[in-house]
Amino acid sequence: MLAMAYGHVYVARIAMGANDQQTLRAILEAEAYDGPSLIIAYSHCIAHGIDMRKGLEQQKLAVQTGYWPLYRYNPALLAEGKNPLLMDSKEPTLPLERYIYNEARYRMLLQSNEERAGQLLQLAQKDVQESWSRYRQMETES
Structure with missing residues (x-):
């Protein structure tokens, strides 16, 4: 189960x-947790090749596409008989390309080898969907 994967460490994935x-x-939960967090x-960052004034918007797109799911894993919930994994993201609502092609690091491949970029985008979209499914499955396990 997930508890064995993380042990007794509070883990959260965030995007302000x-x-x-x-x-x-x-x-706040990480600070309050009696153990490592x-x-x-x-x-x-600037290396992503985005307009830094739009950084928070890019974070939002990462979450909306499922590239960066938000969650909290709080082992303290085990003592209450609850699943320690809480998904804070909604199901992805946007295709991955809405996020990645805002960044120069991904656009460079698209410009240099459009066919290969398309293949990799399909693989990445599939990975996002599979990861999302795994997280949802872990969240429903007790």
């Missing part, structure tokens, strides 16, 4: 631009 309330909740935060 997508959900600032979830970000705050995760930080790990917060994995989406951090846009």
Whole structure:
């Protein structure tokens, strides 16, 4: 089960631009957790080749496409008989290309080898869908 994967570590994945309330909740829970905590935060940077003024919008797109699902894994919930994994993202609502082609690192391949870029996009979209399904399955396990 997921508890064995993470042990007794609080783990959260956040993106402030997508959900600032979830970000705050995760930080507060991590601080309150009696044990080690790990917060994995989406951090846009200039190397992504985006207009940095639109960084928070890009974070939101990453979540909406399913590329960056938001969750909290709180082992303290095990003591209450609850599943420690809480998905804070909604199902992906946008195709992955809406997110990735905003970034120069992905557009470069599209410009240099459109066919290969299309193949990789299909594989990446499939990976997003499979990952999302795994997270949802883990969330419903008790």
